[in-house]
Amino acid sequence: MEAISEARRHIANAKDFLSNNAKKQDGLYQDKKYVKIAGHTAYTGILLVLNALLGEKNKKTPNSVEWYQSELSRVDKTLLAKFTTAYQVLHLDMGYQGTKSAKLASVGLKSAEQIIDWVETRLAKTQLRNQ
Numbered sequence: 001m002e003a004i005s006e007a008r009r010h011i012a013n014a015k016d017f018l019s020n021n022a023k024k025q026d027g028l029y030q031d032k033k034y035v036k037i038a039g040h041t042a043y044t045g046i047l048l049v050l051n052a053l054l055g056e057k058n059k060k061t062p063n064s065v066e067w068y069q070s071e072l073s074r075v076d077k078t079l080l081a082k083f084t085t086a087y088q089v090l091h092l093d094m095g096y097q098g099t100k101s102a103k104l105a106s107v108g109l110k111s112a113e114q115i116i117d118w119v120e121t122r123l124a125k126t127q128l129r130n131q
Contacts, residue, residue, distance in 0.1 A: 003052035004120045010045025011112055014038040024102050032098030035105065039094025042112045046086055049119040065091075079118055086111040 017038040022029035029035050047068075054071045056063075065087055072080040089108030093099040 001120065001123060003048045004116060007045035007049045007116045010041050011109060014042035015109065017041065018105060027102050028100040029102060032100065035094050035100065036098045039090045042109055043090040043095060046112050046115050049116050053119045053122060079115065082111045082115050086115060
């Protein structure tokens, strides 16, 4: 379960960027650069666990968000909803726009952690069945 520990490390790094570098004041981060870094880092962590769950079908080029959404719609609708939230908040709002809202960042990071937890549970069950 290397993907799980690596994904958790990405989330921890994202939180570290926000708490140590983005300079939160009155519920807003002051430095967009670190918000963007944190968003991209956390989103990458999610992709690591989803690739472990779904399998990397095309290793030469990255999968599109639509591919992940299609695959997740077959696995679990709740997981798909969490992924859609995480994609919007972490990748688009934080990663590209550099949104300064600490509350929004918290929602994105919580979704990321829930996805990682869900995948970890699912992979553990799969391993137990295969033994």
